[in-house]
Amino acid sequence: MSDVAIRVEGLGKKYRLGANAQPYQTLRESLTGAAAAPARAVSRVLGRSASANGNGHRPDFWALRDVGFEVKHGEVLGIIGRNGAGKSTLLKLLSQITEPTEGRISINGRVASLLEVGTGFHPELTGRENVFLNGAILGMSRADILRQFDEIVAFAEVEQFIDTPVKHYSSGMYLRLAFSVAAHLEPEILVVDEVLAVGDASFQKKCLNKMEDVGRQGRTVLFVSHSMPAITRLCRRSLLLRYGHVVVDGPSERVVDSYLRSEHGSTAVRTWAERDGAPGNDTVRLRAVRVRTMDGTIANAFDIRQPVGIDIEFEVLQPGRVLVPNIHAFNDDGICVFIASDHDPAWRRRPRPAGRFVSTAWIPGNFLAEGSLVTSVAVSTMDPVIVHFFERDVVAFQIVDKLDGDSARGDYAGPMPGAVRPLLQWTTEHYSNEGPRPLVAEELAF
Amino acid sequence: MAPDTSAVALPAQPERSAAEPAPTTFTTVIEPRLGWAPLRLGELWRYRELLYFLTWRDVKVRYKQTVLGAAWAVLQPLLTMVIFTVIFGHFAKIPSDGVPYPVFSYTALLPWTFFAYALGQASNSLVGNANLISKVYFPRLVIPIAASLAGLLDFAIAFVVLLGMLAFYRLAPTPAVLALPLFLLLALAAALAVGIWLSALNVQYRDVRYVVPFLTQVWLYATPVAYPSSLIHGPLHLVFALNPMSGVVEGFRWALLGKTALDFPALAISSSVTVLALVGGLFYFRRMEQQFADVV
Numbered sequence: 251m252s253d254v255a256i257r258v259e260g261l262g263k264k265y266r267l268g269a270n271a272q273p274y275q276t277l278r279e280s281l282t283g284a285a286a287a288p289a290r291a292v293s294r295v296l297g298r299s300a301s302a303n304g305n306g307h308r309p310d311f312w313a314l315r316d317v318g319f320e321v322k323h324g325e326v327l328g329i330i331g332r333n334g335a336g337k338s339t340l341l342k343l344l345s346q347i348t349e350p351t352e353g354r355i356s357i358n359g360r361v362a363s364l365l366e367v368g369t370g371f372h373p374e375l376t377g378r379e380n381v382f383l384n385g386a387i388l389g390m391s392r393a394d395i396l397r398q399f400d401e402i403v404a405f406a407e408v409e410q411f412i413d414t415p416v417k418h419y420s421s422g423m424y425l426r427l428a429f430s431v432a433a434h435l436e437p438e439i440l441v442v443d444e445v446l447a448v449g450d451a452s453f454q455k456k457c458l459n460k461m462e463d464v465g466r467q468g469r470t471v472l473f474v475s476h477s478m479p480a481i482t483r484l485c486r487r488s489l490l491l492r493y494g495h496v497v498v499d500g501p502s503e504r505v506v507d508s509y510l511r512s513e514h515g516s517t518a519v520r521t522w523a524e525r526d527g528a529p530g531n532d533t534v535r536l537r538a539v540r541v542r543t544m545d546g547t548i549a550n551a552f553d554i555r556q557p558v559g560i561d562i563e564f565e566v567l568q569p570g571r572v573l574v575p576n577i578h579a580f581n582d583d584g585i586c587v588f589i590a591s592d593h594d595p596a597w598r599r600r601p602r603p604a605g606r607f608v609s610t611a612w613i614p615g616n617f618l619a620e621g622s623l624v625t626s627v628a629v630s631t632m633d634p635v636i637v638h639f640f641e642r643d644v645v646a647f648q649i650v651d652k653l654d655g656d657s658a659r660g661d662y663a664g665p666m667p668g669a670v671r672p673l674l675q676w677t678t679e680h681y682s683n684e685g686p687r688p689l690v691a692e693e694l695a696f
Numbered sequence: 697m698a699p700d701t702s703a704v705a706l707p708a709q710p711e712r713s714a715a716e717p718a719p720t721t722f723t724t725v726i727e728p729r730l731g732w733a734p735l736r737l738g739e740l741w742r743y744r745e746l747l748y749f750l751t752w753r754d755v756k757v758r759y760k761q762t763v764l765g766a767a768w769a770v771l772q773p774l775l776t777m778v779i780f781t782v783i784f785g786h787f788a789k790i791p792s793d794g795v796p797y798p799v800f801s802y803t804a805l806l807p808w809t810f811f812a813y814a815l816g817q818a819s820n821s822l823v824g825n826a827n828l829i830s831k832v833y834f835p836r837l838v839i840p841i842a843a844s845l846a847g848l849l850d851f852a853i854a855f856v857v858l859l860g861m862l863a864f865y866r867l868a869p870t871p872a873v874l875a876l877p878l879f880l881l882l883a884l885a886a887a888l889a890v891g892i893w894l895s896a897l898n899v900q901y902r903d904v905r906y907v908v909p910f911l912t913q914v915w916l917y918a919t920p921v922a923y924p925s926s927l928i929h930g931p932l933h934l935v936f937a938l939n940p941m942s943g944v945v946e947g948f949r950w951a952l953l954g955k956t957a958l959d960f961p962a963l964a965i966s967s968s969v970t971v972l973a974l975v976g977g978l979f980y981f982r983r984m985e986q987q988f989a990d991v992v
Contacts, residue, residue, distance in 0.1 A: 257722070265990065342989065344726075345832075345833050346726055346833035347829070347830065347831065347832070347989045348989040348990055349728055349729060349986040350726060351728055352728060353727075353728075354726065355725070355727075356722035357722060357723060357724040358723055358724075359723060361724070363832070363833070365831045365832070366831050369827060369832050370825075370827070370828050370832070372753055372757060374760045374761075375756060375757070379753075379756065382749060383749050383750075383753055386745050386749040386750075387749075387828060
């Protein structure tokens with residue numbers, strides 16, 4: 251068997267606009283005009299023919315075009331891109347739900363696709379019945395389901411309700427059962443769409459763990475997600491899709507970086523060219539915020555081991571105030587990881603003259619946990635308390651843990667909770683084989 | 697921290713293989729289809745468990761939250777039979793091939809009710825299972841077939857009532873009753889033949905939903921359910937036989953009541969129409985199938 255699991259060549263999918271948006275014919279006709287206008291603009295931007303189908307007023311829309319890549323057996327490939335970039339279309343083509351307009355996909359192995367959990371669940375049927383139905387829909391044989399039934403139910407933690415119609419389930423139970431069935435599929439190639447975007451945080455963690463297991467068992471996984479930490483952790487390689495094309499194909503951290511840079515309009519820098527309208531007041535105005543590396547390069551993604559510099563550039567208009575720049579960093583869960591004030595002794599408790607200042611806060615390497623950090627900045631005076639400006643969510647950046655083995659996670663590749671991930675100083679003492687030395691009272695006293 | 701995690705911890709290797717052009721045999725190749733597609737009935741067979749589960753689901757769900765439950769399976773043909781008996785048998789005095797009119801009409805209503813149900817369910821099945829179609833791959837034909845098969849349970853229940861009626865009127869079945877499964881199969885084929893066409897059309901044109909009840913009603917009167925086909929004479933008789941259900945209904949009467957001879961030419965015509973429509977429907981369905989997920 252060759253080591254190629256999936257080969258995609260020149261893949262394209264064309265939609266006739268309006269046709270898929272509105273199934274009802276009469277309603278569709280009236281909506282076509284409105285729906286086609288923005289799409290025509292998109293086609294013009296892309297330089298795609300707007301009237302290849304001849305009738306001119308209903309342009310074609312290529313959801314995917316000229317897409318090509320290969321996935322090796324055992325590889326876990328991430329797919330990212332903005333909404334409408336073609337991710338879902340690509341997954342639908344790979345899972346044979348819809349047919350390509352051009353190109354070819356060759357697949358080597360049994361594919362299971364999970365575009366949602368609980369497809370085909372019927373509210374009137376019991377949990378038990380739905381497990382069998384859903385399993386059959388996902389391509390499991392009756393024997394497979396029977397063999398794994400207890401495990402599925404245990405994983406979902408719904409043992410006592412298994413003979414209750416699922417319409418009486420809480421949404422959490424429903425999702426757990428649905429995911430549990432899917433998690434027990436045993437395909438060679440697994441195609442997963444944003445399944446993790448459902449449920450509460452602990453359930454998402456459970457799903458993510460399961461996904462990792464799947465990857466570790468040497469299965470081939472194609473994984474679409476909006477969660478950049480999930481992508482960088484699960485997938486070594488990723489594709490970035492934009493307007494139906496693969497624009498970057500490479501190591502995940504690089505792809506995530508260029509995604510954040512391009513799709514979010516470079517959240518690593520914010521500048522205010524005009525003084526008027528910039529955050530602030532008559533005393534001080536914010537002019538720029540930048541996220542950068544030690545050597546001054548603006549960056550969106552940082553290796554967990556690298557320090558992150560945050561520049562706050564502000565202009566003092568009225569001299570004579572003591573000013574304290576400060577930053578507030580929030581993680582993916584919206585938790586404030588830290589707040590830090592500028593305590594540079596050069597300007598501490600010293601009134602500032604007029605002019606431009608750049609204060610840089612250095613967040614050390616091996617301190618933040620992986621994930622995205624959104625930063626708010628403020629400049630305040632403490633006596634009396636005046637907040638000159640407090641600009642929320644000005645810049646964002648990503649911390650990436652590459653699993654090279656020398657961050658705080660060591661050789662552990664699983665999910666790691668925690669708002670910070672410091673690389674602590676560890677010491678070890680080794681005693682010979684007499685077993686642990688009993689602690690002496692003096693040693694316990696500080 | 698099992699040793700196998702080290703495999704994950706290896707540094708990324710982005711190289712795209714250009715070196716080894718090893719010839720690969722792929723198990724699945726997905727390409728655009730041009731024109732008519734092969735039927736791939738073998739694939740349908742591989743998905744027989746899904747067919748079973750979907751049929752089973754439709755059966756299970758059918759009478760949920762109803763008071764009368766499966767009694768509806770009997771009530772529908774039974775009440776129609778009573779109405780027919782009063783109007784056609786009593787007032788209009790329509791002949792009934794020498795059989796008491798209630799048995800005469802019920803024998804025909806039995807396959808008819810199954811046919812009408814299967815046809816209606818199959819027609820709406822793709823639209824009703826849109827969530828499955830847009831999220832999972834499987835041969836789409838499974839859906840209308842499962843929807844039709846679910847009607848067999850109702851048929852079986854209603855059939856028990858017929859046995860009671862036969863006993864009541866002291867009508868003993870002849871050996872011809874052994875042919876009954878064939879006619880049931882023919883009824884299923886007829887329902888699928890039309891249902892597959894309509895289900896595929898329904899995906900694109902929701903008008904089908906409104907056409908089906910009307911179609912079924914007209915069709916009922918075009919079929920010798922309330923009257924015997926012996927009422928129709930001459931060349932019109934063969935035109936009449938073009939209706940797939942006329943063969944089924946007369947076949948049921950022949951197999952169960954044994955009072956009339958089987959009209960073989962008419963049966964041959966109506967079975968041929970069924971088979972042609974079914975094969976055409978299968979090809980049409982396969983052709984339209986590729987658009988279902990995009991349109992439904």
